[in-house]
Amino acid sequence: GAVVSQHPSWVICKSGTSVKIECRSLDFQATTMFWYRQFPKQSLMLMATSNEGSKATYEQGVEKDKFLINHASLTLSTLTVTSAHPEDSSFYICSARDEGTRLDSYEQYFGPGTRLTVT
């Protein structure tokens, strides 16, 4: 249980194009999902909190117009990197908390990550 998937697992795009990454909770519902970014040999940095049916909450320093987040349903959140540049190349990971069957627990379950390379 508590499985989170991401698609694609890796993507290469040209500078100036946009890329969409999907995050799905496969066997539970989540009104809140989280998007992280991870650089090589570094820890996870929270980018934003995705809220179903409302606007995402972005962390300080994260450009909301560049990283568009849409939480369209209780099992799907998407992150769109707009007008991507080489410095956006990174490992993007999403997570979610099982709000259905695990009301008394607060751990997040993570997706496998998406490797984005911008050329």
Added chain:
Amino acid sequence: EDQVTQSPEALRLQEGESSSLNCSYTVSGLRGLFWYRQDPGKGPEFLFTLYSAGEEKEKERLKATLTKKESFLHITAPKPEDSATYLCAVQRSGTYKYIFGTGTRLKVLA
């Protein structure tokens, strides 16, 4: 300011050589402390949640403990497959957001 520090940054052990990883934290109103394992190129895998000082959790060769200032992840008789980065995260009351530590890269040699 909330802060999470993990030590050591990297650790090399011989197979069977037990050791402990440390996670020190400063957070106002701790809701929970979480341990994850992350393999290269993959997302973190959930290991344990600890909610209050004195609490302990065990899973196979791993045991996590919690005090008011720090948590330890004890690895007993590790095997090469335990090699990974171990991440600690804390969550403050009133939010579900995590504050992650920088991780400990563990390498277990056969």
